[in-house]
Amino acid sequence: xxxxxxxxxxxxxxxxxxxxxxxxxxxxxxxxxxxxxxxxxxxxxxxxxxxxxxxxxxxxxxxxxxxxxxxxxxxxxxxxxxxxxxxxxxxxxxxxxxxxxxxxxxxxxxxxxxxxxxxxxxxxxxxxxxxxxxxxxxxxxxxxxxxxxxxxxxxxxxxxxxxxxxxxxxxxxxxxxxxxxxxxxxxxxxxxxxxxxxxxxxxxxxxxxxxxxxxxxxxxxxxxxxxxxxxxxxxxxxxxxxxxxxxxxxxxxxxxxxxxxxxxxxxxxxxxxxxxxxxxxxxxxxxxxxxxxxxxxxxxxxxxxxxxxxxxxxxxxxxxxxxxxxxxxxxxxxxxxxxxxxxxxxxxxxxxxxxxxxxxxxxxxxxxxxxxxxxxxxxxxxxxxxxxxxxxxxxxxxxxxxxxxxxxxxxxxxxxxxxxxxxxxxxxxxxxxxxxxxxxxxxxxxxxxxxxxxxxxxxxxxxxxxxxxxxxxxxxxxxxxxxxxxxxxxxxxxxxxxxxxxxxxxxxxxxxxxxxxxxxxxxxxxxxxxxxxxxxxxxxxxxxxxxxxxxxxxxxxxxxxxxxxxxxxxxxxxxxxxxxxxxxxxxxxxxxxxxxxxxxxxxxxxxxxxxxxxxxxxxxxxxxxxxxxxxxxxxxxxxxxxxxxxxxxxxxxxxxxxxxxxxxxxxxxxxxxxxxxxxxxxxx
Numbered sequence: 001x002x003x004x005x006x007x008x009x010x011x012x013x014x015x016x017x018x019x020x021x022x023x024x025x026x027x028x029x030x031x032x033x034x035x036x037x038x039x040x041x042x043x044x045x046x047x048x049x050x051x052x053x054x055x056x057x058x059x060x061x062x063x064x065x066x067x068x069x070x071x072x073x074x075x076x077x078x079x080x081x082x083x084x085x086x087x088x089x090x091x092x093x094x095x096x097x098x099x100x101x102x103x104x105x106x107x108x109x110x111x112x113x114x115x116x117x118x119x120x121x122x123x124x125x126x127x128x129x130x131x132x133x134x135x136x137x138x139x140x141x142x143x144x145x146x147x148x149x150x151x152x153x154x155x156x157x158x159x160x161x162x163x164x165x166x167x168x169x170x171x172x173x174x175x176x177x178x179x180x181x182x183x184x185x186x187x188x189x190x191x192x193x194x195x196x197x198x199x200x201x202x203x204x205x206x207x208x209x210x211x212x213x214x215x216x217x218x219x220x221x222x223x224x225x226x227x228x229x230x231x232x233x234x235x236x237x238x239x240x241x242x243x244x245x246x247x248x249x250x251x252x253x254x255x256x257x258x259x260x261x262x263x264x265x266x267x268x269x270x271x272x273x274x275x276x277x278x279x280x281x282x283x284x285x286x287x288x289x290x291x292x293x294x295x296x297x298x299x300x301x302x303x304x305x306x307x308x309x310x311x312x313x314x315x316x317x318x319x320x321x322x323x324x325x326x327x328x329x330x331x332x333x334x335x336x337x338x339x340x341x342x343x344x345x346x347x348x349x350x351x352x353x354x355x356x357x358x359x360x361x362x363x364x365x366x367x368x369x370x371x372x373x374x375x376x377x378x379x380x381x382x383x384x385x386x387x388x389x390x391x392x393x394x395x396x397x398x399x400x401x402x403x404x405x406x407x408x409x410x411x412x413x414x415x416x417x418x419x420x421x422x423x424x425x426x427x428x429x430x431x432x433x434x435x436x437x438x439x440x441x442x443x444x445x446x447x448x449x450x451x452x453x454x455x456x457x458x459x460x461x462x463x464x465x466x467x468x469x470x471x472x473x474x475x476x477x478x479x480x481x482x483x484x485x486x487x488x489x490x491x492x493x494x495x496x497x498x499x500x501x502x503x504x505x506x507x508x509x510x511x512x513x514x515x516x517x518x519x520x521x522x523x524x525x526x527x528x529x530x531x532x533x534x535x536x537x538x539x540x541x542x543x544x545x546x547x548x549x550x551x552x553x554x555x556x557x558x559x560x561x562x563x564x565x566x567x568x569x570x571x572x573x574x575x576x577x578x579x580x581x582x583x584x585x586x587x588x589x590x591x592x593x594x595x596x597x598x599x600x601x602x603x604x605x606x607x608x609x610x611x612x613x614x615x616x617x618x619x620x621x622x623x624x625x626x627x628x629x630x631x632x633x634x635x636x637x638x639x640x641x642x643x644x645x646x647x648x649x650x651x652x653x654x655x656x657x658x659x660x661x662x663x664x665x666x667x668x669x670x671x672x673x674x675x676x677x678x679x680x681x682x683x684x
Contacts, residue, residue, distance in 0.1 A: 028514065142177050227256070306357065338356045454572070457575060542577050
């Protein structure tokens with residue numbers, strides 16, 4: 001038993017005699033007693049890590065869940081006794097071993113409540129359930145639905161389809177999470193070489209074999225996405241062993257999958273359209289507000305991705321569809337009317353399209369735990385009730401010196417005028433990142449990932465040039481720190497003393513949860529770590545271009561944190577590929593000047609949201625005052641929307657009959673793209 005595990009056991013023993021609800025203060029008191037009992041000469045355990053583990057053990061500071069649903073009859077509690085939750089139990093073991101502080105008990109509760117809103121897969125006859133889970137940007141929704149599909153498979157769902165965004169790298173990232181958290185083997189090795197390469201949950205034996213017909217393999221494109229030839233070669237029958245597909249929102253992929261299902265030996269034609277009967281299917285639409293919503297004012301004019309997802313659902317006579325998103329604005333305005341007679345033709349077969357994707361049956365509002373750093377904490381928001389007004393954390397740094405060398409708006413006239421130098425604010429942001437990496441080393445995080453985000457443009461030429469200039473600047477700083485260049489060291493010291501020290505103090509005074517690792521450090525301790533910190537930093541250009549021909553900066557290798565067991569420190573320079581879905585591990589410093597006027601696009605670009613255990617005081621958001629104010633307004637609108645969800649629950653109303661609304665901005669901002677708002681109306 002490790003020292004930390006021993007301390008955890010002692011803490012549990014001490015807490016067993018505690019009367020009443022356990023609080024943060026109770027945990028801190030017990031940790032101090034545990035430290036005194038468990039002291040071994042020359043050895044200590046990380047008190048913050050023990051605190052986080054105990055918080056997870058006793059569900060302290062957890063988020064809550066609000067469910068808005070029709071009169072859906074609960075079934076899970078009654079049937080639980082007859083379900084062998086072997087897949088869920090091994091996922092639970094895997095997650096707690098991987099991270100003892102992971103709130104597995106909360107996930108257990110959340111996924112139970114979501115599964116209870118799905119149809120019981122043992123139910124006979126035809127059924128169709130539509131719902132939505134609303135989380136927070138970078139709050140762990142993938143872990144949530146991986147937990148859900150484990151339980152759903154235990155309960156009897158036979159087909160799981162995860163529609164994982166529009167970007168290949170995001171699909172592969174999701175596939176890797178499914179491999180380790182659900183399947184238990186490397187899907188690429190199995191599909192390509194029939195090699196049973198165990199990983200993740202596969203280290204725990206169960207009686208259920210899960211097969212994936214997609215993989216994370218890629219060479220020049222996304223070869224691991226669904227392919228009929230691969231599926232036919234594997235020849236795994238539908239409806240026996242559980243089958244999972246992780247696919248991209250792509251016309252060709254969706255058409256091929258629909259065509260493949262329709263050719264199954266068990267397919268029956270009903271009214272001229274193919275149907276798979278009695279194969280319970282769970283379809284999860286990750287980033288459900290992106291590409292899935294029908295952007296048309298005419299219910300008979302159905303856009304491609306929306307049409308194909310609806311057609312895919314309609315193939316199964318037993319299906320549950322759940323859209324996962326942190327920005328559900330567009331989904332609330334999906335038309336509830338549809339034309340039952342509409343058909344589409346795919347590879348010479350006719351299919352009924354079916355109902356639109358409005359979450360008619362349930363909306364589940366996941367509330368973030370106290371240690372989640374989201375929009376409300378970063379931007380704050382005003383409320384008519386002063387007690388509910390929230391002040392932002394002191395991590396915003398205004399920039400107004402970027403034009404030139406950058407432009408406020410890149411247009412046809414200036415798109416070829418590439419920047420020749422970095423503005424002082426970006427140089428300061430890079431120095432802040434170097435300091436952050438060094439301070440985290442002082443705090444014992446030398447093997448943790450560190451990331452910085454630079455988001456100034458969408459054009460590949462611009463991303464390439466900014467990455468080149470950033471790498472040149474990092475090289476300059478590396479040489480200066482290695483040679484103990486006094487001017488740069490003095491600049492870093494001044495930045496540390498005038499920015500980092502007071503910010504840490506401010507965070508300590510205003511943070512609404514306890515983080516023992518956050519503390520002020522002596523400059524000399526930080527200075528000692530500068531060399532090791534800066535030499536580890538790598539600059540990556542993230543734009544999706546595979547060839548380095550005509551590029552100035554050639555480090556376009558995909559960011560893969562799994563290949564860096566001792567931690568990767570990376571500055572990611574990119575555009576749209578960094579703005580949705582992709583997770584930047586250990587993100588601390590963001591430099592962000594790209595503007596968009598849509599609520600959902602802006603919020604999804606907030607890669608800086610997430611969990612920042614031990615370093616939230618080191619995080620910095622460099623952006624313009626206008627962008628900050630826009631985020632502040634959207635945060636207020638989002639909080640009001642979530643309050644509506646709570647009201648709908650309290651008054652026992654249903655998504656399809658409740659008047660869902662989102663506060664509009666009477667100025668430059670719009671809730672979502674205008675073509676997704678045709679079925680909305682303005683109210684006072």
